[in-house]
Amino acid sequence: MSDPSQAISERKNNLLIHPIPVLKDNIIWAWEVGEEAVVVDPAITEPVQEWLIAKNLILKAILQTHHHDDHIGGTLGLIKKWPDVTVIAAKSDLIRIPFQTLSVKHEDQLSLMGFPVKVLDIGGHTSNHIAYYLKSNAKGKSNPIIFCGDTLFGGGCGRIFDGTNEQMFKSLRLLMSLPPETQIYCAHEYTEANLRWANSLYPHDLLIKERLKEVTEQREKGFLSLPSSLSLELKTNLFLRAQSLEEFTNLRIHKDNFRI
Secondary structure (H helix, E strand, O other): OOOHHHHHHHHHHEOEEEEEEEOOOEEEEEEEEOOEEEEEOOOOOHHHHHHHHHOOOEEEEEEOOOOOHHHHOOHHHHHHHOOOOEEEEEHHHOOOOOOOOEEEOOOOEEEEOOEEEEEEEOOOOOOOOEEEEEOOOEOOOOOOEEEEEOOEEOOEEOOOOOOOHHHHHHHHHHHHOOOOOOEEEEOEOOHHHHHHHHHHHOOOOHHHHHHHHHHHHHHHOOOOOOOEEHHHHHHHOHHHHOOOHHHHHHHHHHHHOOOO
16 A cells, blocks of 8 residues: 555655647646646636646746747736746846746746756747756656747747847757757647648658657647657757758748748
8 A cells, every 4th residue: 555645745846747738739838846836838817727726736936938928928817816926037028028026047047846947048039038947857867858938849940030040040059958858848739730841841851750640640639749859859850950050041931931
């Protein structure tokens, strides 16, 4: 017979990560540790609030990767329900995310629910875009994880809005320097569409073809393709395989104009 106290201890020592799919393809990631929770880029309020209440969790922090409305649109509603919540965002984006209560910058070190978190500047999609990197999701040996918003996707990367191609290329190189076992928690379910584009350019690439087949089967069954892993992205993501800024820029232009 198992010891209930051991189960409680393990729950408090492990960070459980749950996807909350919303809108057309947004994924809000929710962390659960014991009776507390953190959410990343809440696009809308209601599904997150309902999930937290159903699990009887206290919202401790909201992590914002960038200012787009489909990432911050639900934050004010969550603040209204949990007024003591800490809203973490880039200090450089204070004007566009004015409700942040903890302003951070590149390489800042945080502690969230007992887990060390490192802030990384990964601008490009927008001029001010950050990621949250954890070396482990458990109090022990485990794969590192990163919440990278709209910079790196399964099989792709974010469009360039008010950032630059140079920023994005540099940011992707920074992400590529992380351990290959890093789990990629991005904010949109775009993997199948990205791989269809990659397959159209490289129809004989067996790694891309096989991943596309697997992802298509997952999506047909209603499953998410996320999280991904950096090792998988290094093999099948054309933007990470680009050897120069010029090659990256050409790929980005081609993808922006690609229609399935």
